[in-house]
Amino acid sequence: MKKFCTAAATALLLLQLQSQGQTGISAKDSIILEHGAHRAGNRTDADMERWRSLRLGQFIHWGLYAIPGGEWKGKTYNGAAEWIRSWKEMPQADYDNLYKQFNPVNYNPEQWAQQAKDMGTGYMIITTKHHDGFCLWPSKYSRYTVAASPWKKDIIGPMVTAYNKKGIDVYLYFSIIDWNHPDYRASLKTPADSLANSRFKVFVKNQLQELLLKYPTVKGFWFDGTWDDSWKNDGAFSDELEQYLQKIHPGLIIGSRLRADEKGARHFDSNGHLMGDYEQGWERKLPEKFADIHGNDWEGVMTIPENQWGYNAKWAGHIKTSNELIEMLVKSTSLDGNFVINFGPKSDGTFRTEELQRMQEIGQWMKTNGAAIRGGGYAGFEKQDWGYYIRKTGTDSVFMVVCNVPVSGSLRVKLTAQTTLTKAAYLDNPTQPLLPEVIGKNEYFLHLDAKNYQTPVVILLQTNRSSSGDNSHFEKAKT
Numbered sequence: 491m492k493k494f495c496t497a498a499a500t501a502l503l504l505l506q507l508q509s510q511g512q513t514g515i516s517a518k519d520s521i522i523l524e525h526g527a528h529r530a531g532n533r534t535d536a537d538m539e540r541w542r543s544l545r546l547g548q549f550i551h552w553g554l555y556a557i558p559g560g561e562w563k564g565k566t567y568n569g570a571a572e573w574i575r576s577w578k579e580m581p582q583a584d585y586d587n588l589y590k591q592f593n594p595v596n597y598n599p600e601q602w603a604q605q606a607k608d609m610g611t612g613y614m615i616i617t618t619k620h621h622d623g624f625c626l627w628p629s630k631y632s633r634y635t636v637a638a639s640p641w642k643k644d645i646i647g648p649m650v651t652a653y654n655k656k657g658i659d660v661y662l663y664f665s666i667i668d669w670n671h672p673d674y675r676a677s678l679k680t681p682a683d684s685l686a687n688s689r690f691k692v693f694v695k696n697q698l699q700e701l702l703l704k705y706p707t708v709k710g711f712w713f714d715g716t717w718d719d720s721w722k723n724d725g726a727f728s729d730e731l732e733q734y735l736q737k738i739h740p741g742l743i744i745g746s747r748l749r750a751d752e753k754g755a756r757h758f759d760s761n762g763h764l765m766g767d768y769e770q771g772w773e774r775k776l777p778e779k780f781a782d783i784h785g786n787d788w789e790g791v792m793t794i795p796e797n798q799w800g801y802n803a804k805w806a807g808h809i810k811t812s813n814e815l816i817e818m819l820v821k822s823t824s825l826d827g828n829f830v831i832n833f834g835p836k837s838d839g840t841f842r843t844e845e846l847q848r849m850q851e852i853g854q855w856m857k858t859n860g861a862a863i864r865g866g867g868y869a870g871f872e873k874q875d876w877g878y879y880i881r882k883t884g885t886d887s888v889f890m891v892v893c894n895v896p897v898s899g900s901l902r903v904k905l906t907a908q909t910t911l912t913k914a915a916y917l918d919n920p921t922q923p924l925l926p927e928v929i930g931k932n933e934y935f936l937h938l939d940a941k942n943y944q945t946p947v948v949i950l951l952q953t954n955r956s957s958s959g960d961n962s963h964f965e966k967a968k969t
């Protein structure tokens with residue numbers, strides 16, 4: 491039977507959430523949760539403001555799975571390369587011995603950081619430990635680490651230093667699932683399982699604390715592998731863990747994948763409120779419209795092929811082009827979200843050609859148009875078929891990112907009531923005239939130059955939000 495909400499603090503939180511329209515659950519139907527959401531609305535501190543402003547991220551999945559690269563003994567694994575250990579054709583003992591071959595002699599963190607910088611990346615996420623349990627840092631709590639490999643050295647430290655030097659923030663991916671750890675249990679069926687799980691929780695906490703102490707400049711954790719029963723049925727622990735980590739590392743950013751509430755609800759608690767600092771459920775998909783994000787900070791993570799995160803020698807199926815990825819970045823920004831593109835380096839420490847090409851092409855576009863992305867967000871205008879509006883947050887400057895140029899070359903610009911257009915200009919060529927045709931009080935046509943656009947074209951609009959609807963400046967300009 492549901493317990494009805496009586497506690498003053500819970501009621502206050504609920505009222506705040508309801509007034510912000512973040513929940514479809516009325517106060518009457520809300521239940522008391524000890525381990526549900528602890529905050530109404532988004533974080534407003536400087537760390538979170540920065541995360542929100544960066545918009546473009548680079549995800550790197552790197553680990554032992556890069557060695558087989560989706561193949562074992564001449565056979566091709568159809569799943570995601572980083573899951574190959576779970577394939578029946580690959581004996582687990584063979585996988586668990588791959589660390590003896592991990593020797594990325596061409597690993598050059600400074601070059602990686604430069605490439606990421608050139609792509610326009612504001613932050614990066616690196617897999618410190620994926621589901622296989624292999625640690626890319628020399629953890630004192632595990633023997634299954636880089637220290638035991640022929641490479642011997644830390645991978646993470648030099649990466650954090652190199653990226654930070656280029657002004658790129660670093661986030662640490664950490665999988666709770668750990669196939670290598672003797673105490674990891676997906677579910678707890680016996681008292682012995684529960685004992686093992688208790689030891690495992692201490693191990694997890696120790697490793698996370700170790701990572702924060704070793705790499706104090708990191709900005710947050712990116713948790714994964716939190717869907718097993720053993721984890722999601724222990725909301726008290728993940729709650730305590732999140733609070734502990736944010737206490738020892740103030741400002742630390744943690745998405746919604748870490749926690750479950752005491753009823754096993756993940757991401758959103760049983761009252762429908764987001765747990766964690768941003769919504770982390772957008773994996774290989776993006777929200778369609780602004781209403782889908784319910785006012786929450788969010789981040790989408792995307793693979794270049796269909797579903798490969800770690801290195802797979804044979805990419806199959808549709809491989810996203812740079813323009814597709816740019817459009818996803820633009821769409822995410824226009825919906826107040828961050829967009830993170832995944833790369834899976836080879837086992838020698840280099841990137842495949844297709845990935846390098848995308849980094850360069852996206853970088854080229856960002857060099858000219860990055861001003862529309864960084865610090866951009868939802869504009870509040872009705873979406874049009876040509877693409878996406880992005881507002882330079884807190885200003886009257888709005889970018890139009892045109893991803894589909896109509897055959898007519900005419901772009902309808904529809905602003906909200908009381909908003910008029912005062913100026914329109916190409917972002918890459920502000921002196922070239924772009925005179926709006928006034929078709930209504932708050933409606934215009936912009937006529938693009940007839941040319942073959944190879945990448946999304948960006949137009950910067952200056953708007954006046956408290957206007958009387960006077961468009962005479964354009965009429966004058968036309969005569």
Ligand code: FHN
Binds near residue numbers: 570572573714
């Ligand atoms: O199983 C993993 C997968 O390998 C990859 O790491 C992605 C990244 O978001 N997360 C998991 C699936 O949700």
